[in-house]
Amino acid sequence: MPERLKINSTLSPRGSLEILSQREVQQLRETGSGSVCDLFRRCALAILNTGSHSDNAKTILEAYADFEVRIHQQDRGIRLELLNAPADAFVDGEMIASTREMLFSALRDIVYTQSQLERKGADLDSSEGITDYVFQLLRNAHTLRSGQEPKMAVCWGGHSIGIEEYKYSKRVGHELGLRGLDICTGCGPGVMKGPMKGATIAHAKQRTQHGRYLGLTEPGIIAAEAPNPIVNELVILPDIEKRLEAFVRVGHGIIVFPGGVGTAEEFLYLLGILTHPSNHELPFPLLLTGPKCAEAYLRQLHTFIGATLGEAAQQRYQVIIDDPVEVARQMTAGIQEVTRFRRRHDDAFYFNWLLKIDEGFQRPFEPTHANMASLPLTHDLPLHELAANLRRVFSGIVAGNVKENGIRLIEQHGPYQIQGDPAIMRPLDELLRAFVEQHRMKLPGGSAYEPCYRVVGQE
Numbered sequence: 001m002p003e004r005l006k007i008n009s010t011l012s013p014r015g016s017l018e019i020l021s022q023r024e025v026q027q028l029r030e031t032g033s034g035s036v037c038d039l040f041r042r043c044a045l046a047i048l049n050t051g052s053h054s055d056n057a058k059t060i061l062e063a064y065a066d067f068e069v070r071i072h073q074q075d076r077g078i079r080l081e082l083l084n085a086p087a088d089a090f091v092d093g094e095m096i097a098s099t100r101e102m103l104f105s106a107l108r109d110i111v112y113t114q115s116q117l118e119r120k121g122a123d124l125d126s127s128e129g130i131t132d133y134v135f136q137l138l139r140n141a142h143t144l145r146s147g148q149e150p151k152m153a154v155c156w157g158g159h160s161i162g163i164e165e166y167k168y169s170k171r172v173g174h175e176l177g178l179r180g181l182d183i184c185t186g187c188g189p190g191v192m193k194g195p196m197k198g199a200t201i202a203h204a205k206q207r208t209q210h211g212r213y214l215g216l217t218e219p220g221i222i223a224a225e226a227p228n229p230i231v232n233e234l235v236i237l238p239d240i241e242k243r244l245e246a247f248v249r250v251g252h253g254i255i256v257f258p259g260g261v262g263t264a265e266e267f268l269y270l271l272g273i274l275t276h277p278s279n280h281e282l283p284f285p286l287l288l289t290g291p292k293c294a295e296a297y298l299r300q301l302h303t304f305i306g307a308t309l310g311e312a313a314q315q316r317y318q319v320i321i322d323d324p325v326e327v328a329r330q331m332t333a334g335i336q337e338v339t340r341f342r343r344r345h346d347d348a349f350y351f352n353w354l355l356k357i358d359e360g361f362q363r364p365f366e367p368t369h370a371n372m373a374s375l376p377l378t379h380d381l382p383l384h385e386l387a388a389n390l391r392r393v394f395s396g397i398v399a400g401n402v403k404e405n406g407i408r409l410i411e412q413h414g415p416y417q418i419q420g421d422p423a424i425m426r427p428l429d430e431l432l433r434a435f436v437e438q439h440r441m442k443l444p445g446g447s448a449y450e451p452c453y454r455v456v457g458q459e
Contacts (some may be wrong), residue, residue: 004066005087011095012079013104037069039219042234044069044108044197046222048082048089050099050229057145080107080300102227105141109236110219112140130362134237134245135351141235143214143250144350150339153213153331154184154251157191158259158440159225163256166326167417168291169194172255175328177202177211181335184251186243187215188225191257196230212455214250218243220403239364240395242253244269249352252335253285255327256317260440261401264301264431265394269361271309274316278356283341286317290329300434307427309387361454362387366394367406369413372453376426377420386424393418393428400452401441416453429455 007159045067068083080103089099122136124128138144153176157169173195183199185192196213202212215231227234237243247254248270257269267288273283290298298319305313320327338386339349347354365371375389396416399406410416419425432455435441441449 006084105234150252154254155195157257159188159190170198171324173198182212184214187227193228258290261397268391276384289320292322367399372416
């Protein structure tokens with residue numbers, strides 16, 4: 001591995017962490033030690049590594065094993081000292097402005113999560129309490145803005161995709177931006193960057209000021225999907241479940257582009273929520289789209305949903321092939337219906353309170369070998385519960401592919417074992433095999449993909 005250029009630097013925040021009480025400073029300094037300090041170090045390193053071609057958290061951590069971040073007090077504020085930081089985050093010794101903003105956003109979110117809500121006794125034992133927790137995290141990050149009409153289009157898709165799929169996502173983002181919509185993604189590269197890039201040009205054409213490019217991530221995946229430079233609002237949620245809930249609470253509609261297991265996980269999460277009986281009448285535009293070259297992938301995912309969750313789930317979304325204008329028109333029309341619905345029901349524009357999310361979608365899933373092997377995957381389950389468990393399958397595969405802990409578990413114990421009804425296992429195996437054949441799984445260093453799972457029980 002070539003020698004990485006590194007730099008030492010000190011910097012102070014600009015914004016919400018600029019003026020602090022002595023007590024807040026002390027809390028920050030206490031946060032700067034132990035496991036929380038290590039968490040911030042990992043997130044900081046990922047942000048400083050923005051633009052890297054590596055999507056392996058373990059590789060990045062090993063390349064910068066001597067990276068340190070220290071928190072110091074100064075005049076009722078704080079100063080960060082960075083040692084052996086990636087040099088690409090600086091220009092002539094000065095940190096790039098967007099990187100600086102995101103670095104302190106990470107500190108804000110991690111400090112607030114650990115030092116504020118938990119000390120106040122956040123209720124994480126009930127579904128309502130978890131939703132309130134997500135609300136408070138987003139409010140603290142100034143993500144929730146009253147008085148604005150609904151216009152946040154969430155875009156999901158792969159972070160490692162082909163050039164035609166990337167260009168298509170950018171064209172869709174451009175059409176969305178021309179219609180005044182803002183963009184929210186997982187904040188990384190690929191589909192998470194393309195729509196934002198397209199929207200920036202469209203916003204400039206329409207002289208739209210203060211366009212929003214919101215990135216939502218979580219500590220376990222940020223190294224694999226380091227924020228792209230277009231993101232002007234970054235929020236780090238504590239885990240994948242709260243990240244997913246944040247997407248569906250702040251978004252007014254969702255577009256799913258081609259991707260891999262992570263995209264399938266997100267798609268199943270949302271379908272599991274939308275097929276819950278309590279959400280039957282609630283409008284939520286959901287589009288599955290991609291360029292002509294991705295039609296086979298889109299059709300196969302659509303077929304997989306039909307084989308496992310049935311026609312009821314398929315009716316909750318539209319499939320649009322190679323038509324960015326139609327995607328933008330349908331999303332704009334869908335968001336207009338969302339606006340009318342929320343007005344009738346006195347629901348907030350900035351946070352979808354009426355959406356019912358079962359606790360099964362809110363509780364963090366730990367993808368151990370035992371937990372993966374024991375997931376119930378049977379048509380005897382209610383539709384939304386089966387969707388939740390299928391989502392967990394894909395969540396475990398994401399962990400085994402790109403998350404440090406998951407990678408180490410696979411190294412120690414071999415592939416996960418996934419088992420269930422043959423009628424579910426067969427289409428699942430076909431879909432996963434297609435992901436591998438289409439190079440939609442992570443391929444570290446360009447090497448051949450070694451599956452972190454085995455699908456059993458297909459007979």
